[in-house]
Structures are given as C-alpha cells and as structure tokens.
Amino acid sequence: MPIVTSLDSVKEGAKAIVRGFRDEHGWVRRLNYMGIIPGTQIEVLVNRGSGPLVLRVERGTEVCIGRGLARKIIVEVPD
Amino acid sequence: MSARRLTVALIGQPNVGKSTLFNVLAKQHVIVTNWPGKTVERYEAHLKYRGHEIVLVDLPGIYGFSYLTLEERISRDFIVNDNPDVVVVLVDSLSPERTMYLAIELLEIKRNLVIAVTKIDEAHSKGIHINFELLERAFRVPVVPVSAVKKSGLDRLLDAIIKASRLSGDQLVVDYGELNAFIDEIVANLSRARTDFKYPLRWAAIKFLEGDPEVEERLKSSGELYEFLVSIRAEAKKRFGDNIPSLIAKRRFEYIDSVARSAIVRTRITRDRALLTKVFYNPYVAPLVSISLLLFVFMLVFAINTGFPLTVTLESLGYTSAAEWLRENNLNNLIGRCVELLKGAVLEHLGNTLASKFLVEAILGGVTMLLLFLPLIFIAMVALGALDDSGMVPRVAVGVHTLLQKVGLSGHSMFPLVMSLGCNVPGVLITRAVPSAVERVRLMLLVPFIPCQARLVVLLAIAATVASFPGALIIPLAYISSLSVVATISLIINLLSRYRGESAEVELLLELPPLHRPIPKVIWWFAWSNIKHFIFKAGTVILLANVIAWLLTNLSPNLAVVSTPNSSIAAYISQWLTPVLRPLGVEGPSAWVLVFALLMGFIAKELFISSLIMISGLNTLGEVFTAIGLSPASIVAISVLVTLYVPCLATLVAIYSESRSLKVALEVALIMLTVAYIVSVVIYYIFSALL
Numbered sequence: 155m156p157i158v159t160s161l162d163s164v165k166e167g168a169k170a171i172v173r174g175f176r177d178e179h180g181w182v183r184r185l186n187y188m189g190i191i192p193g194t195q196i197e198v199l200v201n202r203g204s205g206p207l208v209l210r211v212e213r214g215t216e217v218c219i220g221r222g223l224a225r226k227i228i229v230e231v232p233d
Numbered sequence: 234m235s236a237r238r239l240t241v242a243l244i245g246q247p248n249v250g251k252s253t254l255f256n257v258l259a260k261q262h263v264i265v266t267n268w269p270g271k272t273v274e275r276y277e278a279h280l281k282y283r284g285h286e287i288v289l290v291d292l293p294g295i296y297g298f299s300y301l302t303l304e305e306r307i308s309r310d311f312i313v314n315d316n317p318d319v320v321v322v323l324v325d326s327l328s329p330e331r332t333m334y335l336a337i338e339l340l341e342i343k344r345n346l347v348i349a350v351t352k353i354d355e356a357h358s359k360g361i362h363i364n365f366e367l368l369e370r371a372f373r374v375p376v377v378p379v380s381a382v383k384k385s386g387l388d389r390l391l392d393a394i395i396k397a398s399r400l401s402g403d404q405l406v407v408d409y410g411e412l413n414a415f416i417d418e419i420v421a422n423l424s425r426a427r428t429d430f431k432y433p434l435r436w437a438a439i440k441f442l443e444g445d446p447e448v449e450e451r452l453k454s455s456g457e458l459y460e461f462l463v464s465i466r467a468e469a470k471k472r473f474g475d476n477i478p479s480l481i482a483k484r485r486f487e488y489i490d491s492v493a494r495s496a497i498v499r500t501r502i503t504r505d506r507a508l509l510t511k512v513f514y515n516p517y518v519a520p521l522v523s524i525s526l527l528l529f530v531f532m533l534v535f536a537i538n539t540g541f542p543l544t545v546t547l548e549s550l551g552y553t554s555a556a557e558w559l560r561e562n563n564l565n566n567l568i569g570r571c572v573e574l575l576k577g578a579v580l581e582h583l584g585n586t587l588a589s590k591f592l593v594e595a596i597l598g599g600v601t602m603l604l605l606f607l608p609l610i611f612i613a614m615v616a617l618g619a620l621d622d623s624g625m626v627p628r629v630a631v632g633v634h635t636l637l638q639k640v641g642l643s644g645h646s647m648f649p650l651v652m653s654l655g656c657n658v659p660g661v662l663i664t665r666a667v668p669s670a671v672e673r674v675r676l677m678l679l680v681p682f683i684p685c686q687a688r689l690v691v692l693l694a695i696a697a698t699v700a701s702f703p704g705a706l707i708i709p710l711a712y713i714s715s716l717s718v719v720a721t722i723s724l725i726i727n728l729l730s731r732y733r734g735e736s737a738e739v740e741l742l743l744e745l746p747p748l749h750r751p752i753p754k755v756i757w758w759f760a761w762s763n764i765k766h767f768i769f770k771a772g773t774v775i776l777l778a779n780v781i782a783w784l785l786t787n788l789s790p791n792l793a794v795v796s797t798p799n800s801s802i803a804a805y806i807s808q809w810l811t812p813v814l815r816p817l818g819v820e821g822p823s824a825w826v827l828v829f830a831l832l833m834g835f836i837a838k839e840l841f842i843s844s845l846i847m848i849s850g851l852n853t854l855g856e857v858f859t860a861i862g863l864s865p866a867s868i869v870a871i872s873v874l875v876t877l878y879v880p881c882l883a884t885l886v887a888i889y890s891e892s893r894s895l896k897v898a899l900e901v902a903l904i905m906l907t908v909a910y911i912v913s914v915v916i917y918y919i920f921s922a923l924l
Binding site: 219 | 246248296297299301328330331334335475476478479480482483486627631634635741742743744745746747
C-alpha cells in the first residue's frame, strides 16, 4: 500500500509523487510555477529532520524548500 | 520596411540567463531608473536595428504571473497595462520544459511574442537537442536559439522581434480538460458584458478561476456580472475542491509535455553531483563550508587591498620581509602614493594658494576616497559574480539559512553581512542579490552596524592608548556589541512586522541551478554593471560632500578663510554640540575636539584619529585623551560609540543610491546615531561602576 503523507516526513533518498497541497495560496502557487504540481515525481535529496529540504523535481533542477512549505505538500510514497 | 519605434519587454524565470542576454543586447547603453513608486530597478536600453528603434525593457525575473510578489506585479502590470509592442520570453535550454511555463502563460496573454531559447551552447554539450521549427509551429510565434556568451543568434533574435511586432490573431488556447466548460462560460459572459476590460478574456477567465486578487478587484465593480461569475466559480469549486490553481498548472505542464515530447530529445543525462550534494546539505558541514568560503573571499579582498590579514600570517610564519613588502605595496598604499605624487605636482605647479589648496584637498581628496573604495568594490563584485554564475550563491544561502532564521533573516543575507566586515559599501551594494525587497531594506539598516576594516583600525588605535585591563577588552567588546545590535534590531523589526501582520514567516524556496565553472565574461558583465552604477551615482555625491566638509573646516562662521580648523564652522558646531557627550563622562574645555573628530568620522572613520591629532597638535592619541581628561570608562564608551554610529559618508551614499530613497538613508543615519548613543551611555555606566 502506498503511504500518503506530507513531504517533510519523506525520508532522504526516497521518491514521492505529489498528490495535492494543504492550501492553494502564496508560496504554493510558486511551487506550481516551478513544476511541482499533482502527479510530479519528487526525489528527496536531503531531509535531516530539521531545516530545509533539497528536492530534485521531475522536470527541472534542484530546489531547496523550507520545512514549513514542505509540510503543505501532500505526497504519496510508493512501497 | 517602415522604420518605427518598438517597445520590447524582456522577461524570463530566474536563472535562465536574462540579465546576461540583456547586457549583450544593450551593449553599454543602459538607462537605470526605478519602476514608478517602487524600490525595484528598471533597466532600459535603446538599440537601432534595420531602421527600427528598439526600446528594450528588462523586466524582473519571475516564475509565473500570480500577483503575489512585487516583481510579479511589476512584470504583469507592464505587459498587460503598458502593452509593449513585443515581448521576448526566455526559455532555458537546460531545463526547457520547466522554464517554458512562463512562456505558455504569456502566449495566452499576448500574440506579439518571441521565445528565445537561451544557453544553447551548453545544451549541445549536455546532450539536449531542440527542434525549433516544431516549437514555432506549435506556438505560432518565432522561436530563436541564442547564446549570450558566444553572442550567437542575436541578429536572428532582433529580426524575430520585428517579425513578431506584425503578428496578429488569437492567443494560444491551452486545453484545460474538465475546466474548459467553466472557462468558456466565463469568457462568454465577459464578452457579452462589453466592459472596458482590457485583459485577454480567456486568460482573465483562467485567472478568475484561480482566484487572482487583481482580476477579482477589476471585476468587482461590474455588479451583477461579477455575482454571476462568482457563482460559476463556486460551481467549479464544488466539483474540484480547492485545487483549481494547481489543476490549471498541471494542465499547462501537460500541454508543455505534449509539445516537448516531439520537439525535445535528450541523448544523455548526467548525474554526477552526488558527493557535492551530500557535503553541501549536511546540516553541520554546510554552514561551515559556506562561512569558510565567504571568509576566504573576504580575506582575499582584504589581502589584496590592505595586506591584512595576510601580513599577520606571513609574519607568524617568519616571512617578515614579505609581510613588510606587502604592507608597503598593497593596493591601498599604491593608490595613496600615486595620489600624493599627483597632489604634490599640482601644488608645485599652481603654488600654495587657496585655490590650489581647495583643488588638492577638496576635489582630489574626494577622488582619492572614491579610488580607495573602487578596488574593494571591484574585487568584491568579481568574487560575487563568480559565486553567482557558478550557482554557488543559493547553495551558500541554504547552508546558513537555519542559523540566520533564528534572528529573522534568511540565508540570502549572509553574503552582504560577511562582506560588510570588510567594507560596508560593497556590503550595501550586494544586498541587490537578495530576492525579497522587504529583507533587502532591513539589510540596509543592519549592514552599516557591522564593524568594517576602517573601524578596526580606529579601535586598534584607541585600544593602544589604554594599557590596563579595559584596553584588551575594547576590540572584542566593540565587535560583540555591534553584532548583538544587528541581531537585536533584526529581531525587533521582525516582531514589529509580525505585529503589523506583514509577511511574518521567512520562507525558503530556492532553485539550485546546476553548478558549473563560472564564465569570465559573465563575471565581468556582472562586476562592471554594478561598479559603473557606484562610480557615477555615489562618486558625484562623495565629491560634493567632501567639498562641503572642506568648506566647513576651512571657513569661519563669518565666511572668512581660517588658518587653523580651530576657528572653523565645524569647530563652532562641535563646541555647540559638546554637552551631548556629557553622559559619556566627556567634559571640560577640550571636549569639543572629540565632537569635531566624531563629526569628521562621519565622512570616513579613519578621519576620527587623524583629526584628533591634527587639531590638538599633539603627537599620539594617548596624549590627546589625557589632554581632554578621559577616564578609562569614557574611552571604552567612545570606542563603542565610534563603532556603532554611521560608518562613513560613502555607506550612506550607497544606501541612498541603492534604495533610491533619501528617507531610507536618513532613517538609517538617525537610527544608528540613536542606537550608538544609547549603547555607549549604557557601556559607560557599566564600566564606571566596574573600574
């Protein structure tokens, strides 16, 4: 069974697929513009349990995002 | 072909190479102004091409057309309201699908568009191949490959701009799937209403569905129509929940993918940065590596310019003669010697008259000041340009973000703060690399509190006058108090803006562009465009201020020429201001000398010491302090005061020219004076009790 969770709890090195967002305003719109939309595959390059996360996003380069913002991204982690 | 004037907007996502392309197209003829009522700079260039006069306007880099950030608002208002003849949108050939997003949204707004695909020289070596004809056919606008570094494709781009100015017809229609029915219904209602609504209707309909605040505002006045449109949107929300904006983004990317599938081919994908990633994002290693890198750059700048701290290192290793040579022949001294020669020559040629004295002291003195700053700024800008072009800046920002977040700043602030330890002027100038306008204004207040090299020199001199216990304490105390002041002010501003309900959270969302070896030409463009600005803007003000200062120290209150500064206007002002220093334990008939020196320190901190010695006619600073009758507690307090109050005229000028607001510059000066005064009075009382 795939697990649905927020991005900040995805382990380093794991891949996840974006399913949705906790709110649709402000910074989330920026995420959309950078290619982070429902269905996008994300590889978590760095996640230390605190501080910012580094992601590799399907269509583009690497992105660094703060933990607060990562909490707003709902993802599905395949087994 | 009829000759005419074309207004052309240049737009692109961050990191796609927009400013590089603008620099190449503009050559040297760049006009820098501000966007009306905004603190964001507006770059404009005038070119002549095949009988056309092209006004090229560089818009701020943005990811998409929401109305959230200042940059987005400026760009969107310019494209929608000012309606330029042609818009050139940049797509990065290294990540074409992602950066095409902005182009797609523009294709929905405008018909007169050119898509410039940048960094094409790199794309080939990275195994990315793009079929431009297929893209042109899909988008029905010219698509031009360019390389700013190799200067290829520029004429083709200019031809395409002229061609695009004649395009007409409908904008691009993207398939939004299940949302199409709602979009069509909104469009139908909007076109029936025949308002003076000047936005492209379909794009406006999409924005309305997204809940765009500006489109919403414009429609609100339409009464019944607005009510009806809201009901359509409510219906859509019932079907799709709150996810409409990301659904719209998803459909746009699906459209991009469908075009890219046939037009973009990748032959090889390289992923070789695993180790670097590990090092750079380790929570303990990252800040260390980042700070060492910044300190290295800063040390390099100072070693070249003043010899310090390399001289100390060389000495401790036993290379005394090498250290001595560097102390004599560093850039600062070389410039100083050249200027002295020039001054001597002028005086010899013109004779020792008042006019020649004015020319040498006021004019040449001002030019010297500018010359002494230039190498510092230049080296700082080259270092920053290299870090920027290589993709290191955002990585360093990430490394120290968590640390700076504790005082309400973001990782972006690191570079200006560290650079300011050397000199506040480049520190202020490079705040322009900070993306958030709010944080940038904050930094302009914080940066001048960082003790620079000039203040270190003054502190060393003061510390040497007090042999006993507080003497050793003066330097660490000054640094600790100024860094605490920076942290405290930052926290206070943060609390204030949270209290006012402004952007409380420092969010981090940074693209990390691929690392690559920096290109010298790009570094040069970066450095030169920054320095040019400083020379012309700050240079004139520094010169003017120096002239005023000369007049104040060489004229008496009834405007007669004085033989010594003791009876000058500046001396009178100092005498009048002397009571201000009473809370620091500074009293007596000679106290005004100290005020005079502090006033001179406004111009440049080094003048604090030289003017004390010049006016008193004594030989050492220690003698001067004894003559005034300063207690050790007063000396400690004065050292803190000197560190904290306005660093120098050049920094204030830099703040003024960067913020383009006299108000900001004056506020910074006022806050600095107040804080410096309060902190030094407190220090005085603490030390009077202790000693």
